[in-house]
Amino acid sequence: MKNNLENTIKIFHGPQHPGITGNMSVELDLLGETIKRAQTHVGYLHRGFEKLIERRTVVQAFTIVCRICVPEPDPNEENFARAVENLTGLEISEKAKYIRTMVLEMQRLATMFLWMGGQAGSIGLGLIPQWSVCDRDYMLDRFEELTGGRVYHMYAFPGGVRRDLPEGFLERLSDLLDYYEKRIIVYNNTFFDNVIFRKRAIGVGVVNRDDVLKNAYVGQTMRGCGIKKDVRKDMPYLMYDKLDFDIPIQQDGDVYARAIVRRDEMLQSIRILRQIIKQMPKEGEILQKIPKHRKFKLPSDDTYVQTESARGAMSYYMAGDGSEKIRRMQVRGPSLVHAYTLLEKLLVNTELADVAMTMNSLGICPPEIER
Amino acid sequence: MDLASKLERLSLELVQKQDYLYKVTVNLERLESLLLSFLNEFGYITLDSINCRDDLEDGFFTITYCLQTKKRDHIVMVQTKIQRENASLPTMHTIWPQAEIMEREMHEMFGVDFPGHPTLIDFALEYWDNMPPLRRDFDTLEYVNSMNPFRKQRGDALDAKEEMKKKREAKKAAKLKAEKEAQTKAALEAQNNPSDEVKDEE
Numbered sequence: 293m294k295n296n297l298e299n300t301i302k303i304f305h306g307p308q309h310p311g312i313t314g315n316m317s318v319e320l321d322l323l324g325e326t327i328k329r330a331q332t333h334v335g336y337l338h339r340g341f342e343k344l345i346e347r348r349t350v351v352q353a354f355t356i357v358c359r360i361c362v363p364e365p366d367p368n369e370e371n372f373a374r375a376v377e378n379l380t381g382l383e384i385s386e387k388a389k390y391i392r393t394m395v396l397e398m399q400r401l402a403t404m405f406l407w408m409g410g411q412a413g414s415i416g417l418g419l420i421p422q423w424s425v426c427d428r429d430y431m432l433d434r435f436e437e438l439t440g441g442r443v444y445h446m447y448a449f450p451g452g453v454r455r456d457l458p459e460g461f462l463e464r465l466s467d468l469l470d471y472y473e474k475r476i477i478v479y480n481n482t483f484f485d486n487v488i489f490r491k492r493a494i495g496v497g498v499v500n501r502d503d504v505l506k507n508a509y510v511g512q513t514m515r516g517c518g519i520k521k522d523v524r525k526d527m528p529y530l531m532y533d534k535l536d537f538d539i540p541i542q543q544d545g546d547v548y549a550r551a552i553v554r555r556d557e558m559l560q561s562i563r564i565l566r567q568i569i570k571q572m573p574k575e576g577e578i579l580q581k582i583p584k585h586r587k588f589k590l591p592s593d594d595t596y597v598q599t600e601s602a603r604g605a606m607s608y609y610m611a612g613d614g615s616e617k618i619r620r621m622q623v624r625g626p627s628l629v630h631a632y633t634l635l636e637k638l639l640v641n642t643e644l645a646d647v648a649m650t651m652n653s654l655g656i657c658p659p660e661i662e663r
Numbered sequence: 664m665d666l667a668s669k670l671e672r673l674s675l676e677l678v679q680k681q682d683y684l685y686k687v688t689v690n691l692e693r694l695e696s697l698l699l700s701f702l703n704e705f706g707y708i709t710l711d712s713i714n715c716r717d718d719l720e721d722g723f724f725t726i727t728y729c730l731q732t733k734k735r736d737h738i739v740m741v742q743t744k745i746q747r748e749n750a751s752l753p754t755m756h757t758i759w760p761q762a763e764i765m766e767r768e769m770h771e772m773f774g775v776d777f778p779g780h781p782t783l784i785d786f787a788l789e790y791w792d793n794m795p796p797l798r799r800d801f802d803t804l805e806y807v808n809s810m811n812p813f814r815k816q817r818g819d820a821l822d823a824k825e826e827m828k829k830k831r832e833a834k835k836a837a838k839l840k841a842e843k844e845a846q847t848k849a850a851l852e853a854q855n856n857p858s859d860e861v862k863d864e865e
Contacts (some may be wrong), residue, residue, distance in 0.1 A: 342772075378680075417693045506708050508710060527735075606709075624711065624729075662787040
């Protein structure tokens with residue numbers, strides 16, 4: 293054991309803790325207030341999705357993939373739909389691609405607002421979560437209007453999307469983006485520029501830039517270290533190659549840098565959504581007609597797809613065997629490596645009070661780790 | 664792609680599957696050296712994931728390592744097959760630290776051994792002593808029934824088929840009874856009011 297654990301006391305941070313990001317636990321060995329060792333434990337929310345999916349058809353599995361990550365279901369739907377499309381050679385229309393891109397960006401904004409609540413709440417800024425959860429709800433209203441569901445949408449189906457845009461939807465979305473632009477200025481003054489947040493977050497949870505690519509850290513953890521990489525730019529999918537946007541980066545690699553990257557990404561999402569509203573085709577098939585879609589057969593082949601979620605690259609491995617059932621689907625979200633390889637290392641020699649803040653900044657979603 | 668010619672020199676074929684996705688298949692004996700070549704010579708510094716698929720009918724597991732370069736503009740799947748019985752793979756945690764947790768998960772879910780791995784302990788399942796659950800011959804229904812038997816005297820302990828049969832029979836009996844009662848009633852009414860028939864005869 294590298295650390296000297298003499299005279300330490302052991303406490304469990306989670307699963308019953310308001311500062312934890314979900315159903316997981318971090319076992320901490322403390323010397324005074326300083327963490328000498330951290331060990332992550334999961335298993336409190338193992339629902340066996342990968343086992344469930346291997347006995348199900350595409351239509352049956354489609355309804356459960358969104359539940360893999362509660363705050364961010366749409367990248368899961370996108371990965372699932374795109375993996376099936378890759379395996380079967382399904383082509384989707386331009387309009388469906390635009391709608392799916394729009395949904396992913398709407399989801400990114402909603403997730404960022406929820407993250408902001410968690411991040412601010414973890415250092416005792418109680419007002420921000422109340423505001424940001426309310427602001428997220430306005431986006432959930434739009435999701436409800438578009439898909440029928442607020443949190444789980446079951447919308448991006450292999451071959452397109454399930455419903456067309458409601459009358460006047462894009463105008464209402466545009467109004468919401470106007471509102472969000474004003475709100476981000478308010479959040480900037482009250483949260484990102486808040487002296488408490490700056491004092492707490494700057495210099496804490498610093499990720500070593502040299503470790504990032506080798507250890508597969510993704511998302512804001514990577515971009516907060518000055519590495520300008522994003523799946524939407526590097527391996528563009530849907531309509532991202534037709535849209536103009538930047539990849540925000542910061543250099544310091546600490547909790548504050550990751551927060552600033554997220555704030556800038558919110559502005560980029562608004563920019564992307566504005567372009568989509570302008571470019572959205574009026575006509576077009578929204579869902580390709582699949583013959584016998586209930587007995588839809590996947591060929592004996594495998595594929596690997598990657599989507600940029602609001603927390604980093606999320607990948608799916610999918611294999612078919614010529615039958616109606618999915619042979620194997622494996623989920624690799626950003627949380628697995630962030631919660632184990634990174635968090636266990638990052639917490640050593642930090643203070644107990646910084647655990648919740650560091651976890652939040654890494655975008656860890658425990659349901660996605662154990663599936 | 665330059666990688667294709669490099670692999671050709673190693674007598675391996677690179678197959679393009681999608682725009683950004685390539686695949687190379689290798690046997691187990693050459694796997695470790697090929698992964699090291701990908702890291703040190705070809706510049707694939709990121710191990711994104713290790714995936715396992717159970718091909719029960721053919722008696723092997725298909726293992727896929729997904730690798731990326733610094734540019735992150737494509738993914739290469741390095742695929743190998745290992746025997747299901749006494750499945751074992753070389754551990755990669757010394758060169759890719761994230762492999763430690765991925766291999767721990769695979770050990771728990773498929774029972775693949777990784778000699779030299781420092782922490783092959785519980786991942787998501789505590790004190791699991793059954794067959795690794797993601798093997799295809801693991802019977803979920805049998806496991807659930809053996810671990811969580813239905814309590815007696817409860818509604819959900821009833822056999823649905825039997826109950827439906829009983830319901831159908833009861834319904835049929837009620838219908839027969841109602842028909843019989845209607846016939847008896849009609850016969851009694853006919854006995855009590857013979858006047859109509861008498862009138863007709865007259």
